[in-house]
Amino acid sequence: DAGVIQSPRHEVTEMGQEVTLRCKPISGHDYLFWYRQTMMRGLELLIYFNNNVPIDDSGMPEDRFSAKMPNASFSTLKIQPSEPRDSAVYFCASSFTAGNNQPQHFGDGTRLSIL
Amino acid sequence: AQKITQTQPGMFVQEKEAVTLDCTYDTSDPSYGLFWYKQPSSGEMIFLIYQGSYDQQNATEGRYSLNFQKARKSANLVISASQLGDSAMYFCAMAPNNDYKLSFGAGTTVTVRA
Numbered sequence: 001d002a003g004v005i006q007s008p009r010h011e012v013t014e015m016g017q018e019v020t021l022r023c024k025p026i027s028g029h030d031y032l033f034w035y036r037q038t039m040m041r042g043l044e045l046l047i048y049f050n051n052n053v054p055i056d057d058s059g060m061p062e063d064r065f066s067a068k069m070p071n072a073s074f075s076t077l078k079i080q081p082s083e084p085r086d087s088a089v090y091f092c093a094s095s096f097t098a099g100n101n102q103p104q105h106f107g108d109g110t111r112l113s114i115l
Numbered sequence: 116a117q118k119i120t121q122t123q124p125g126m127f128v129q130e131k132e133a134v135t136l137d138c139t140y141d142t143s144d145p146s147y148g149l150f151w152y153k154q155p156s157s158g159e160m161i162f163l164i165y166q167g168s169y170d171q172q173n174a175t176e177g178r179y180s181l182n183f184q185k186a187r188k189s190a191n192l193v194i195s196a197s198q199l200g201d202s203a204m205y206f207c208a209m210a211p212n213n214d215y216k217l218s219f220g221a222g223t224t225v226t227v228r229a
Contacts, residue, residue, distance in 0.1 A: 101148045106159065106162075108158060
């Protein structure tokens with residue numbers, strides 16, 4: 001079975017440019033999560049969706065960040081305009097359901113560098 | 116807010132030996148789930164093992180086992196018969212009752228020596 005698929009694996013772009021990260025969750029999973037990993041702050045939850053609906057975006061750092069899930073098999077995380085401090089590894093994860101007994105399965109991440 | 120503490124930033128272990136990674140947590144919820152993830156140098160996050168707060172027995176998955184001590188609020192991961200491929204960062208995480216939010220510890224880097 002295919003796992004969570006993220007693209008691109010690496011992205012290097014200039015400050016001020018728009019960045020779009022993509023995620024395809026595991027088929028049948030109805031929860032999708034976006035995380036950011038940095039050395040300073042570790043792994044942080046940015047936003048999560050249930051059945052394509054955003055449920056909690058309290059972790060989104062600023063209005064420059066936005067996320068969408070137009071259908072059950074695709075989600076995007078967009079940064080516009082990007083800044084050097086957005087450089088991090090961004091993970092997408094999905095689970096069959098939320099709750100304290102369901103593991104979240106992660107994609108390979110997108111390593112983002114903003115110059 | 117939930118707090119996960121991993122006090123060992125890095126550990127070395129000899130191949131074929133066992134290693135224990137410490138994890139303590141702080142929560143007032145009676146029901147919660149504990150997870151361990153592995154992150155190799157290639158960067159992906161791999162789910163290893165789960166323990167529920169009401170589970171009577173310690174979880175095991177192959178060479179991974181979880182030493183769960185509820186009263187002490189600890190959930191230590193034991194890797195038996197270490198292999199070179201076990202060299203990675205290991206994260207402890209917790210989800211409180213009926214909550215989506217995984218809180219992660221800072222991680223422990225394990226290096227297996229031949």
